[in-house]
Amino acid sequence: MHVFIAADHGGYHQKQFLATALRDLGHEVEDLGTDSPTKPDDYPDYAVAVGKAVQQKPEAQGILLCRSGEGMEMMVNKLKGIRAALVWRPDVAAETRRDNDANVLVLPADFVAESDMVAISKTFLETPFSGEERHARRIAKMATLEEEL
Secondary structure (H helix, E strand, O other), X not given: OEEEEEEOHHHHHHHHHHHXXXXXXXXXXXXXXXXXXXXXXXXXXXXXXXXXXXHHOOXXXXXXXXXXXXXXXXXXXXXXXXXXXXOOOHHHHHHHXXXXXXXXXXXXXXXXXXXHHHHHHXXXXXXXXXXXXXXXXXXXXXXXXXXXX
């Protein structure tokens, strides 16, 4: 799986750890920043970078990290076709992939242990969309409403 990953300074160390772990699992990981845990930066820049990358390569998945994950999730979900989910447990990762076909995983770096981030990410990347009619209908409705709003 091709994975675009990014974090602001608050998630830098966890991003570095997670990118290595995902590569070790055989994923192709493309790091879109930040390159420093101390340089001032703004999470919207990284959220947009990952969101646009996923828009351009829809078969890929995105992963974002910041301290709480909330700002990243809010920003990236403003991009057309992005369905990002803030996830803190593997079962939540599986559910959002199965039911919502989420294409961007957002992790709260201050609230999830690195080992749990690996388990969550692995589950997210390996769980397919169910394709069930009710879920497909809801995703289509979100896309339609996205155009109208």
